[in-house]
Amino acid sequence: RKEVEQDPGPFNVPEGATVAFNCTYSNSASQSFFWYRQDCRKEPKLLMSVYSSGNEDGRFTAQLNRASQYISLLIRDSKLSDSATYLCVVNAEAGTYKYIFGTGTRLKVLA
Amino acid sequence: SAVISQKPSRDICQRGTSLTIQCQVDSQVTMMFWYRQQPGQSLTLIATANQGSEATYESGFVIDKFPISRPNLTFSTLTVSNMSPEDSSIYLCSVERTGASTDTQYFGPGTRLTVL
Numbered sequence: 001r002k003e004v005e006q007d008p009g010p011f012n013v014p015e016g017a018t019v020a021f022n023c024t025y026s027n028s029a030s031q032s033f034f035w036y037r038q039d040c041r042k043e044p045k046l047l048m049s050v051y052s053s054g055n056e057d058g059r060f061t062a063q064l065n066r067a068s069q070y071i072s073l074l075i076r077d078s079k080l081s082d083s084a085t086y087l088c089v090v091n092a093e094a095g096t097y098k099y100i101f102g103t104g105t106r107l108k109v110l111a
Numbered sequence: 112s113a114v115i116s117q118k119p120s121r122d123i124c125q126r127g128t129s130l131t132i133q134c135q136v137d138s139q140v141t142m143m144f145w146y147r148q149q150p151g152q153s154l155t156l157i158a159t160a161n162q163g164s165e166a167t168y169e170s171g172f173v174i175d176k177f178p179i180s181r182p183n184l185t186f187s188t189l190t191v192s193n194m195s196p197e198d199s200s201i202y203l204c205s206v207e208r209t210g211a212s213t214d215t216q217y218f219g220p221g222t223r224l225t226v227l
Contacts, residue, residue, distance in 0.1 A: 032214070034215060041223075042220070042221075043203055043218040043219060043220050043221050044154065044203075044218050045218070046215050046216075046217065049215060087153065087154075097142055097144070097159065097207055097214070097216075098156060098169075099154075099156070099216060101153040101154040101155075102153060103152065103153040104153055
């Protein structure tokens with residue numbers, strides 16, 4: 001089983017749609033969770049950290065389910081500019097800097 | 112966040128040669144990281160570079176192939192030695208920043224390397 005697993009997509013959705021991505025992780029000791037966004041031929045950029053209580057940033061909502069070891073990202077009212085690859089990132093062990101990256105989920109928002 | 116620059120942004124190199132990639136940060140950081148992203152893959156950590164000590168390499172990566180320097184708190188280099196086509200990849204440096212509740216990593220723009 002991969003350490004961090006994501007559905008690669010692509011997810012093709014119309015503008016204005018709501019889309020959700022899930023990510024599962026294998027190490028129950030992981031403590032830090034993130035969603036990064038990577039545009040084609042660009043570096044990954046932090047989208048949001050994921051907290052136990054869940055958190056929201058505008059149209060983006062992240063949830064963490066420790067019992068089932070999965071993380072989700074919900075995007076509401078999709079914009080064309082949301083088209084990118086979304087990377088799920090988990091730290092390898094509590095208190096370490098070692099990040100494990102998922103292979104990413106590709107989203108394409110269509111006009 | 113952090114402003115991170117990398118040089119070169121891209122290069123095409125011959126098999127058997129070496130390339131040194133530079134990473135410059137706009138402020139002092141304790142830890143700098145080097146990643147590789149092969150075509151169609153996600154990021155893989157190569158090593159962690161702390162100022163004043165030897166870099167710590169991840170499984171599958173060795174110092175002879177990927178020597179790293181960290182002469183001060185704002186700069187690091189990664190050398191890809193004796194290159195082969197399998198080394199064609201994007202190489203990214205990152206730094207860790209302490210946030211409100213957790214540390215996060217910020218990435219440089221990457222160096223796209225093609226080995227012929």
